[in-house]
Amino acid sequence: MSLYRTELRRLAKRRFTRYMSLLGLLVLAAVVIGVFFTNEKIGADQLARAERQAEQNYQEQVTWAKEARASCEQAKSAGTANDGRYPEDCSVITPPPRDQIQAEWFLPSTFNFRETFAETLIPFAAILALVGFVVGASFIGAEWSTGGMMNLLLWRPKRLTVLLTKLAALLTGILAVTLPAAVLWFAGFWAVASFRGSTEKMTSGVWQSFALTGLRGVVLVLVLTTVGFALASLGRHTAMALGGVVAVMVVGQFGLGILLSMASVRFAEAWLLPTYALAWMTKKVTLQDWNSCNANYSGECEPNTFDITWQQSSVLLSVGVVVILGAALWAMRRRDIS
Amino acid sequence: MPAVLEIEGLRKTYKSRRRGTRNALDGFDMRVDAGQVHGFLGPNGSGKTTTLRTLLGLIRPDGGRMALLGHEVPGALPTVAGQVGAIVESPQFFPHFSARDTLSLLAGAGEVPAARVDEVLELVGLRDRAGERVKTYSLGMKQRLAVASALLKNPKLLILDEPANGLDPGGIREMRTLMRTLAESGMTVVLSSHILGEIQLICDSVTIISLGRRVAFGPVDEVLAQHSSGAVRVRLEAVSDLPAATDALTRAGVRVTGHPDHLMLAGVDKPATVTRLLAENNLYVSELAPVAVDLESVFLELTATAPVPGQHRQVDESTKVGGTGQPGPTGGGWGA
Known part of the structure; x- marks a missing residue:
């Protein structure tokens, strides 16, 4: 227990931990503030303005159609209408029906908590997962590269206990940042919705769904924190984790994505990790093959689809954590420390 | 203990x-x-x-x-x-x-x-x-x-x-x-x-x-x-007596190395025997000093790492235990 408390103290004392956490929280705050200032509450004024703008737009369309028809007829009578600029029959140039131009198009952006909040949990999890990854990698990587780990093992010569205690302290620290941040995130967007949108139709089922999405976000943060920690421990340096993730993302993801696209592989996104992270957060990602055509009852072409579910993502995340952390533990147990 | x-x-x-x-x-x-x-x-x-x-x-x-x-x-x-x-x-x-x-x-x-x-x-x-x-x-x-x-x-x-x-x-x-x-x-x-x-x-x-x-x-x-050579430095009242002293000591089984103004004796257990032997030959000692060995010289001798003029000893060149003590490149030396 003393080692766990000490490692928590060590984590909190590290400037990198403090600065990265602060940076992550500032980015999250910036997102909330940005959403606040780019949204408006929809009231009678906004609706009336939108109606006026829709009407104005319709009148512009009418004027334009009139002018275009006149030009068409003029060109026809002058015998210069064969350059493809005008249709054969100038009377087909008509404005759209009034009801086709909807006032909703001209409404300002508004934040509907029920419809939009779940999407905001994706950047929330992504930002904190990134913070967790680099803090986790640095926490153990710096210990290895500065000799701190060797010093610690001279005091506590139980290698696996030391490594797992460090990981436990790290995850506790990340949770200590993530959970209050999640509460503030909910509260912040509730405030945004209250002042710049709508909080209507919030049932207990919706709250439950948000809570579960938030929980999956927290799990994603913890998983990536663990992966960063384990990679840096394997390579005995922070750069190992950071370099590893850059290599995986650039070569393994962008490169693979381009290659699969060039090879016209069906559902190429199914081979890319971010798809699984997205599926984990949104419960399901449906991939479409636009080269295929399935005629529906109305004769329209519909592409083949392939669903990636959060359960499949959970298997991938679990296997990833087990393999990478297992390798770090195995290396910790086996290797000579110099 | x-x-x-x-x-x-x-x-x-x-x-x-x-x-x-x-x-x-x-x-x-x-x-x-x-x-x-x-x-x-x-x-x-x-x-x-x-x-x-x-x-x-x-x-x-x-x-x-x-x-x-x-x-x-x-x-x-x-x-x-x-x-x-x-x-x-x-x-x-x-x-x-x-x-x-x-x-x-x-x-x-x-x-x-x-x-x-x-x-x-x-x-x-x-x-x-x-x-x-x-x-x-x-x-x-x-x-x-x-x-x-x-x-x-x-x-x-x-x-x-x-x-x-x-x-x-x-x-x-x-x-x-x-x-x-x-x-x-x-x-x-x-x-x-x-x-x-x-x-x-x-x-x-x-x-x-x-x-x-x-x-x-x-x-x-x-x-x-253990690594003292039993070396003794001897000076006589008259430098001209050094050859005679060398003869007398060599005959008594002592290893002698001559120098211009003194003799170095090796393998001497008791320095007093040197004084007695020389006095019996009417040769009188003005200085008789056991040469002390220090840890550095013992270390250099045991590990054969003493610098040799004109040579650049490599880090793994050392002596083998139980061997002749001759320096030479050998395996070993990692991780130390």
Whole structure:
């Protein structure tokens, strides 16, 4: 227990931990503030303005159609209408029906908590997962590269206990940042919705769904924190984790994505990790093959689809954590420390 | 006297596809009795640090037996770690923490009372600089901090690898005094160092390692005596009597090397026999001085690492135990 408390103290004392956490929280705050200032509450004024703008737009369309028809007829009578600029029959140039131009198009952006909040949990999890990854990698990587780990093992010569205690302290620290941040995130967007949108139709089922999405976000943060920690421990340096993730993302993801696209592989996104992270957060990602055509009852072409579910993502995340952390533990147990 | 550190037949082999197999430790033995200051000597690459790392559980041995404070290690390391303070090789600390933070975190991990931190900072002379970041410290100050970290547990056995590295002359003297004080308080100190004059001054016993094997061990006096050549320098009242004295001594079975103004005698057990022999031949001695051997010369002789004019000795060129003592390139030397 003393080692766990000490490692928590060590984590909190590290400037990198403090600065990265602060940076992550500032980015999250910036997102909330940005959403606040780019949204408006929809009231009678906004609706009336939108109606006026829709009407104005319709009148512009009418004027334009009139002018275009006149030009068409003029060109026809002058015998210069064969350059493809005008249709054969100038009377087909008509404005759209009034009801086709909807006032909703001209409404300002508004934040509907029920419809939009779940999407905001994706950047929330992504930002904190990134913070967790680099803090986790640095926490153990710096210990290895500065000799701190060797010093610690001279005091506590139980290698696996030391490594797992460090990981436990790290995850506790990340949770200590993530959970209050999640509460503030909910509260912040509730405030945004209250002042710049709508909080209507919030049932207990919706709250439950948000809570579960938030929980999956927290799990994603913890998983990536663990992966960063384990990679840096394997390579005995922070750069190992950071370099590893850059290599995986650039070569393994962008490169693979381009290659699969060039090879016209069906559902190429199914081979890319971010798809699984997205599926984990949104419960399901449906991939479409636009080269295929399935005629529906109305004769329209519909592409083949392939669903990636959060359960499949959970298997991938679990296997990833087990393999990478297992390798770090195995290396910790086996290797000579110099 | 009970042994606090015992090593028997310790082996550590490194295998590399590129560099082949190297025996960093090749059946190494060591014993340190309680309450001693024990010097652990060896040339660069001889296996000193590998021995200490193996003993402390940082390196996995390939064979042999080790015990600390009567407990077999590495199995019992968790039991004895609280009683063994150690610094291995150069001091390494997280550069952005202060000395006090560094020690405080170690104390927390080892369940040592926080008050002990200030005690050891005072002891190593870092009290007034304890709040500064380690990255601003000189090598000597880092060394002091390393010693402080090793002393934090108030250990029964203190293992220090090159503790005087980077220290100023005053610091070296302070370190010497500290070692003696600790030994007098009952602590056993194992000191690895290349400053052989210091070792000779403060150590009760020594172990000398070369190419992963023990080449000498025992109380410092005994090691010196074992390797004393029994050399004696003789001067006579008249330089012109030197040839006659050479004849007389050679006839008596003494090995004599002539010099312009004196003779060097080897293999003399009792210098008094020289005086008597020369006096019987009417040759009168004006000076008769046994030539003292020091630890440095014994070390250089045993490890065959004495510099030879015009040659550049490589780090792995050392002597083989039990061999002829001829220097030559051999395997070994990794990880030390």
